[in-house]
Each structure stands twice: as C-alpha cells, then as structure tokens.
Amino acid sequence: xxxxxxxxxxxxxxxxxxxxxxxxxxxxxxxxxxxxxxxxxxxxxxxxxxxxxxxxxxxxxxxxxxxxxxxxxxxxxxxxxxxxxxxxxxxxxxxxxxxxxxxxxxxxxxxxxxxxxxxxxxxxxxxxxxxxxxxxxxxxxxxxxxxxxxxxxxxxxxxxxxxxxxxxxxxxxxxxxxxxxxxxxxxxxxxxxxxxxxxxxxxxxxxxxxxxxxxxxxxxxxxxxxxxxxxxxxxxxxxxxxxxxxxxxxxxxxxxxxxxxxxxxxxxxxxxxxxxxxxxxxxxxxxxxxxxxxxxxxxxxxxxxxxxxxxxxxxxxxxxxxxxxxxxxxxxxxxxxxxx
Amino acid sequence: xxxxxxxxxxxxxxxxxxxxxxxxxxxxxxxxxxxxxxxxxxxxxxxxxxxxxxxxxxxxxxxxxxxxxxxxxxxxxxxxxxxxxxxxxxxxxxxxxxxxxxxxxxxxxxxxxxxxxxxxxxxxxxxxx
Numbered sequence: 001x002x003x004x005x006x007x008x009x010x011x012x013x014x015x016x017x018x019x020x021x022x023x024x025x026x027x028x029x030x031x032x033x034x035x036x037x038x039x040x041x042x043x044x045x046x047x048x049x050x051x052x053x054x055x056x057x058x059x060x061x062x063x064x065x066x067x068x069x070x071x072x073x074x075x076x077x078x079x080x081x082x083x084x085x086x087x088x089x090x091x092x093x094x095x096x097x098x099x100x101x102x103x104x105x106x107x108x109x110x111x112x113x114x115x116x117x118x119x120x121x122x123x124x125x126x127x128x129x130x131x132x133x134x135x136x137x138x139x140x141x142x143x144x145x146x147x148x149x150x151x152x153x154x155x156x157x158x159x160x161x162x163x164x165x166x167x168x169x170x171x172x173x174x175x176x177x178x179x180x181x182x183x184x185x186x187x188x189x190x191x192x193x194x195x196x197x198x199x200x201x202x203x204x205x206x207x208x209x210x211x212x213x214x215x216x217x218x219x220x221x222x223x224x225x226x227x228x229x230x231x232x233x234x235x236x237x238x239x240x241x242x243x244x245x246x247x248x249x250x251x252x253x254x255x256x257x258x259x260x261x262x263x264x265x266x267x268x269x270x271x272x273x274x275x276x277x278x279x280x281x282x283x284x285x286x287x288x289x290x291x292x293x294x295x296x297x298x299x300x301x302x303x304x305x306x307x308x309x310x311x312x313x314x315x316x317x318x319x320x321x322x323x324x325x326x327x328x329x330x331x332x333x334x335x336x337x338x339x340x
Numbered sequence: 341x342x343x344x345x346x347x348x349x350x351x352x353x354x355x356x357x358x359x360x361x362x363x364x365x366x367x368x369x370x371x372x373x374x375x376x377x378x379x380x381x382x383x384x385x386x387x388x389x390x391x392x393x394x395x396x397x398x399x400x401x402x403x404x405x406x407x408x409x410x411x412x413x414x415x416x417x418x419x420x421x422x423x424x425x426x427x428x429x430x431x432x433x434x435x436x437x438x439x440x441x442x443x444x445x446x447x448x449x450x451x452x453x454x455x456x457x458x459x460x461x462x463x464x465x466x467x468x469x
Contacts, residue, residue, distance in 0.1 A: 045358070049351055056347040146452040148361035150370035157452055171407045179399040180453065236396040239451040244372045250361040251370070290350065309342045 002207065005200075008215035012223050012270075019269035024262040032265045033245055034254040040272035047279025052287045061308045063301050066294040072303070084299050091298050099289055102131055126199065133192035137221075139163055139185040140228075147246040177233060186232070190225040193218055217283060220274050227267040237264050373446035381436040381443075388417065388425055388432075399455065402429060429461050 022028040069080025085091045097103040110123040142159055146152045163185050169178030197218045200210040231237040241257035242264055248255040278284065290296065323330070323337055330337050381387075387394045388401070405427040408414045417425045426432050437443045448455060 045355065049355070052347060052351055056344045059342050145361065149364055150368065150450070152452040157454070160452065161454070169403065171403050176400045176403055179403045238395065239453070240372065240447050243451055247365070247370060251365045251368075252362075257372075287354075291347065 004212045005215040012219040019266040020262045023265040029256045040276040044275040065299045129195040136185040136188040148250040376442035
C-alpha cells in the first residue's frame with residue numbers, strides 16, 4: 001500500500017463515478033458531452049502555449065549541450081557527429097533520433113554487483129515499453145479521427161486496416177471476441193501502460209521516487225483504454241450516435257444523440273480530463289522534448305562567438321585610446337609605444 | 341541566444357495540427373445517416389431478433405452463424421420467440437434488406453467500418469446495380 005498510487009486511483013475512480021452517475025442518474029449529457037470537452041480543449045491549447053512561451057522567454061545565455069562523443073576538432077580526429085553535433089544538420093539528426101526513437105532512454109543502463117564485481121547491463125524494457133506506449137497511443141489518437149472527420153480520409157482508413165491486421169476471433173455461444181475487428185494498438189497501449197505502472201510498483205528505487213503525479217496519468221490512460229475496449233468489444237455502443245456527437249463538437253453544432261450510454265461519457269470525460277490536466281503536468285514533455293537546451297543546440301561554443309542576449313553596452317577604454325591619451329608622457333619616461 | 345521566433349513557428353504548426361478536425365469539416369454538411377428499410381423489411385416488423393440487439397450485435401450474430409454453418413453444418417437458427425431462420429447472409433438477411441447501399445453501407449461508411457462480409461458475399465443478385 002502506497003499513499004501516492006492509492007490517492008491517484010481514488011481520484012480516477014471518483015472521476016469515473018462523476019461522469020457515470022452524472023449521465024445515467026442526473027442526465028447531465030450536455031455538461032459531460034459538450035461543455036467539458038470544449039473547456040478541456042481550451043485549457044489544453046491555452047495552457048500548452050502558455051507553458052511553451054514561458055520556456056521561450058527564459059533566455060539561454062550560453063550553449064549547454066550535453067555531449068557524449070568527440071567534439072569537432074582537427075581534421076584527422078574523427079568527430080562523433082550525433083553525440084556531439086556541430087551543425088544544424090547534426091542537431092536535427094540527434095533530435096529526430098531522440099523524439100522518434102527515444103535514443104537517450106535506449107542508452108539507459110543498469111548497474112549491479114555480480115559476484116562482487118560491478119557490471120553494467122543494457123536496460124531495454126523501459127525503452128521498449130515506452131516506445132510501444134507512445135506509438136500505440138499515437139495510432140489510437142489518429143484512428144479516433146474517424147469520429148471527427150466526415151468524409152473519413154483515405155489515410156485514416158488505411159491506418160485502421162493496418163491496425164486491424166491481426167484477425168483474432170473467438171466464437172462461442174456465450175462469448176464472442178473479435179468482432180468488430182480487433183485493433184492491436186488498443187491492446188498494446190493497455191499492456192504498455194500496465195507495464196509502466198507495475199514498474200513503479202515493483203522496482204523499489206522507482207517506487208521511492210514515484211509521486212501521485214506519476215501514477216495519476218497512468219491510471220487515467222488505463223481508464224481511457226479500458227473504457228474504450230469495453231465499449232468496442234463488450235458492452236457495445238451506438239457508433240453512429242457517438243459520431244453524431246463528436247462530429248457535432250468538431251463542427252461547432254453540438255448535439256446530444258439518444259441511446260449513447262454512460263460508459264461513453266466516462267470515456268469522453270477521462271479524455272477531457274487528460275487534455276485539461278496536460279499543461280499542468282509532466283505530460284508537457286511533449287513540448288519539452290523539443291525545447292531541452294542540453295540537446296537541441298549545436299556544440300559550437302569554440303567555433304562561433306555567441307553574444308549574451310542581455311548584454312548591455314559597456315563604456316570601455318581601449319589600449320589604443322589609452323596610448324593616444326598618454327603617448328607623450330610614455331615616450332618621455334622611455335616606455336615603449338605601439339604608434340610613434 | 342533567443343530562439344523565440346522558431347519556437348512560435350513550432351507552436352503555430354502544433355496548433356494547426358491539433359485543431360485539424362475543427363477546420364477540416366468547415367462548411368461541410370454531414371447529416372446523420374438513416375438506414376432505409378425496404379417494403380419487405382417493413383412488413384416483417386421484426387428482424388431475426390429485436391432491433392436494439394441487431395443494431396449493436398449484428399456482426400456478432402453473423403459471426404456465430406458463420407461458424408455454426410461452416411464448421412458444424414447447423415443451418416437453422418431459432419430465436420427467442422421460437423421462429424426458425426436459415427442461417428444465411430445472402431438468402432435470409434439480404435432477402436429483406438436487399439438494398440445494401442441504403443441499408444448497410446450508409447452507417448458503415450459514416451462510421452468508417454469496412455466489414456469483410458462483402459469480400460466473399462457479393463451483393464444480393466436481386467439488387468439492380
């Protein structure tokens with residue numbers, strides 16, 4: 001038992017009950033189906049822009065890239081262009097590898113004592129599961145555009161086809177699984193987020209540094225995935241009605257269709273919560289990964305002169321001016337001067 | 341250094357991407373599709389099972405039917421009110437719902453669902469192209 005994750009779990013359960021009871025018992029469809037989603041989108045956009053502009057305002061006086069390779073030097077010394085970039089192109093490669101493949105996480109290693117000798121091991125699972133998590137989340141997000149676009153673009157349909165590549169079907173009298181076709185991304189997302197959660201529970205060092213703010217998004221995303229999977233494969237939902245609502249939101253003609261159950265509103269409320277919570281949380285690494293000054297700057301401090309942006313003009317008295325002022329006296333006492 | 345301009349450019353691109361659904365649909369009317377019943381379907385009043393079940397679970401039912409016919413050779417389906425049906429998409433379902441374009445496709449297209457029924461079952465021969 002850990003107060004941090006119990007707290008986060010309780011918050012998510014309360015959110016679930018709020019939306020479910022609010023819709024099923026109190027009939028607050030308009031509140032949870034229209035007002036909350038719009039509010040969440042506004043908070044997300046304004047908050048995201050505000051946070052990023054806050055980072056943009058804080059000027060970086062000097063280039064501070066973290067490097068782990070040979071710097072650009074003499075022509076016969078081989079430079080490590082990705083780990084110690086010196087041009088914009090190198091930086092772009094470095095950033096692309098970081099943003100798309102989480103390269104720094106891949107380089108994560110684990111230190112342990114083996115037969116009383118220190119050894120370093122490749123620690124691949126966190127990288128693997130976070131890669132699976134982020135990409136399946138992206139696919140799930142893009143796939144959901146079918147609810148917000150009419151007509152559905154060809155590319156979205158193709159993503160659905162690829163996502164539904166595995167035709168897993170189980171048919172019996174009591175339970176039929178696999179129709180509508182299984183989307184692998186949803187299951188991978190749930191599996192990966194579960195791994196990320198269990199990692200925080202079972203590894204003592206990680207549990208020690210985990211806070212409620214670490215567990216909350218995990219539970220929330222778990223809730224989103226579970227409600228989505230429930231609606232698609234088990235309890236079923238009127239998809240045409242759902243699209244009527246979501247398309248209404250996207251076209252600013254919100255409507256509340258009949259016959260869409262409470263579970264859908266829970267799903268929508270969870271997603272809205274995630275969007276509204278986004279700018280205030282660690283989830284801002286979506287923007288932050290592009291703006292980390294230790295990674296997005298070329299290491300060319302020696303090659304290029306960087307002038308501190310907040311330097312103000314300082315009155316100086318150069319040696320030339322000094323000599324002009326005192327030349328006669330200097331010559332008089334026999335001091336050497338540059339200009340006779 | 342101060343890269344405010346680059347950051348603002350990046351933010352604008354981000355903003356355009358996340359508001360994609362808001363401007364993609366602009367100026368397009370997209371009415372909710374209404375599946376159209378043929379006169380035979382209207383006359384029958386009820387499908388194999390009640391309408392709510394059929395709307396939500398028809399794909400499941402068809403899957404169970406397919407297994408039952410193809411794997412076990414059982415072709416007769418008895419519904420809760422004791423009525424018997426031949427388990428056949430082409431001969432039973434499409435007999436009443438002979439208007440695939442107005443009945444099946446409307447909702448499927450709207451919800452971007454591409455069922456693989458039609459990979460094998462061609463449109464009901466009675467339907468005129």
